[in-house]
Amino acid sequence: MMNLTCAILHADRQVSEQLEAFIAKTPFLALCGKYSNPIEALKGYYDNKVHLYFVGIGQEETEGINGMEFSKLLSPSTRVIFIADTPRYAAECFRLDALDYLISEVSFPVFFEAVNKASRWFSLKGETGMPLTVLPEKSQTETCQPETLKVIYVKSDNRIFRLDISRISYIEGLGDYVKIYSKDEPKPVLSLCTMKYMEEKLPSDEFIRVHRSFIIRKDCIRIIESSKIALDKRSIPIGEVYRKKLKNYIADYSVL
CATH class of the missing domain: 3.40.50.2300 (Response regulator)
Structure with a gap:
């Protein structure tokens, strides 16, 4: 250190x-x-x-x-x-x-x-003078275009975190709280928030709710089984209420 x-x-x-x-x-x-x-x-x-x-x-x-x-x-x-x-x-x-x-x-x-x-x-x-990852909220080429949501701010404990949406892997609901898991972060961010609110805030073309307690990033899906979805380091259950929505998402792609 x-x-x-x-x-x-x-x-x-x-x-x-x-x-x-x-x-x-x-x-x-x-x-x-x-x-x-x-x-x-x-x-x-x-x-x-x-x-x-x-x-x-x-x-x-x-x-x-x-x-x-x-x-x-x-x-x-x-x-x-x-x-x-x-x-x-x-x-x-x-x-x-x-x-x-x-x-x-x-x-x-x-x-x-x-x-x-x-x-x-x-x-x-290190010695490069720049961090390894730089995720701007809006690039110069986008200044004349409608701004898309690229970050969210969530309150946790006594702090407010800026989370890059592109790095969020999945969200887990715990009653009145949510745990937000991001790529390459050892611990999730715990925030007083509902799953419904998170579902409304996150872009639907990037995230899908597959269970009453889970919202996942679509490009993090590795394997879909009959009752669960495998991400890189976690298996997520598929809820019956959300199974049709998941099938409709898969139907937009060719399954060989």
Whole structure:
């Protein structure tokens, strides 16, 4: 695990000190700056190489610069974790390519999971200067075309996750919750949400509901049997209510 330098920009002294304490408990993080003023933070930023910046949202502006404006001035090689007391800014922050978005009074386990994500990102980045996978929400060639849904934002614990739809393998329903499994992610994202809502939000040309508790990505299907569907690492049961819909989907293709 590589060591990362980090800095804090937050107007709330209590939140800033809590972040500093969490950083001190994390062996691969080294704090190189703590600021309440964006202008002072910029001066320090040019003197130090900062891998990871914790930036507060909802602060009073200083000379016209708030947390989001500050993040736009950072080098693409610096990743940002935003800290806010409300989820209202999450979508805008993720459009700025935020690494994560944490709600104030975050616990250490949640903080550690976020910074561990940063460590994985920099490890994958290696010497190339770019992460291995870049999935833009909208490419330049699409700017004159209707925007298609490419990401979804889901709330889990005290955070809001930006999930690339193209990497979602399947969704499992657990009562009032759903578990969203994505490719190459070791753990699913657990969110308070219904299967009906997920079915409505996900594009029907890419996903199909095959059971009251499962929605799967069509191109992840490997084998279809009489009572189950085999994905790469999971067998999904076929519900009787959804069997006809699955047959209609298969009928659109030639079966040799």
